Amino acid sequence: MKNYRLITLIMGLTFLLLAGCTEAQKEEARDQGTDEALHRNEMDDYNDRPMEGQVGYVRYEKDQLDQDAEQNQNFKVNKEKVADMISRMILKYDEFEDVATLVTDEEVLVAYQAPEGQDRELSADIVKKTAYSLVPSFYHVYVSDNPSAFGDIQSLSNSTVYDDQYNEVIDNIIQKLKEAPQGKEDQAENTDPS
Numbered sequence: 742m743k744n745y746r747l748i749t750l751i752m753g754l755t756f757l758l759l760a761g762c763t764e765a766q767k768e769e770a771r772d773q774g775t776d777e778a779l780h781r782n783e784m785d786d787y788n789d790r791p792m793e794g795q796v797g798y799v800r801y802e803k804d805q806l807d808q809d810a811e812q813n814q815n816f817k818v819n820k821e822k823v824a825d826m827i828s829r830m831i832l833k834y835d836e837f838e839d840v841a842t843l844v845t846d847e848e849v850l851v852a853y854q855a856p857e858g859q860d861r862e863l864s865a866d867i868v869k870k871t872a873y874s875l876v877p878s879f880y881h882v883y884v885s886d887n888p889s890a891f892g893d894i895q896s897l898s899n900s901t902v903y904d905d906q907y908n909e910v911i912d913n914i915i916q917k918l919k920e921a922p923q924g925k926e927d928q929a930e931n932t933d934p935s
Contacts, residue, residue, distance in 0.1 A: 816877065820844040827851065827872050834867060842872070843894045845911065846902065849882045850918060852890035861886060866924035885921035893917055 824842040827849065831840045836856030843850040849872045855864045865884050872882040893914045900907060 818844070818877070820846075823875060824849075826875050830871050830875065831868055834871075837864075837868075839891075840868075841891050841894050843897055844876070847880060848911065848915065849876055849880055850890075850894050850897075850914065851882065851884045852894050852918075853884065853886055854888075855886035861922045862924065865922040869924035883915050883918040884923060885918040887917070887921050890918055890921070 821844075824844045827842045827844070828840045828851075831837050831842075831851070831853060834856075836859060837853060838856075839854040841852045851868050851872055853864070853868050855861055864886060868884045869882050872884070873880070876882070897910065897914065900910070904910075
């Protein structure tokens with residue numbers, strides 16, 4: 742009888758321990774937030790408060806940084822999160838109903854359903870400026886309201902830069918996108934990335 746109680750007690754304590762660990766993992770995932778677009782710095786976790794409402798702040802003095810290493814610094818962008826942000830921002834405009842966005846290392850490709858009755862050039866301009874507002878200035882943005890652009894962009898959704906003919910496929914799709922209005926100006930052509 743004592744063994745039965747001991748086993749029941751051990752099983753109960755194990756269950757409580759596992760339940761507590763699971764709850765802690767869920768809370769940690771909630772605190773990290775799911776709508777972050779860029780990879781975070783470890784310093785962002787100095788504070789246990791949720792990320793909402795927080796600001797980001799970094800200060801360096803020039804002599805703190807290795808200038809040679811800074812020249813070769815690669816900034817990493819979570820491409821899927823940026824694509825998600827771009828699509829969501831475009832859909833905030835009243836008349837836009839369907840948007841697909843693909844982000845590569847240097848390009849943003851956006852397919853969208855143009856608002857009915859709106860000038861195609863104006864729609865393209867809105868979409869393009871929205872995308873440019875959410876990516877670094879060295880990116881090139883290509884947009885299209887052609888329905889086939891959705892399939893073209895989706896065909897790249899599982900691609901990697903290591904795939905055979907990756908650059909050729911991207912270039913072909915960009916050429917197709919360029920057949921549609923591209924907005925008034927291309928921000929990337931007007932900025933000097935160096």
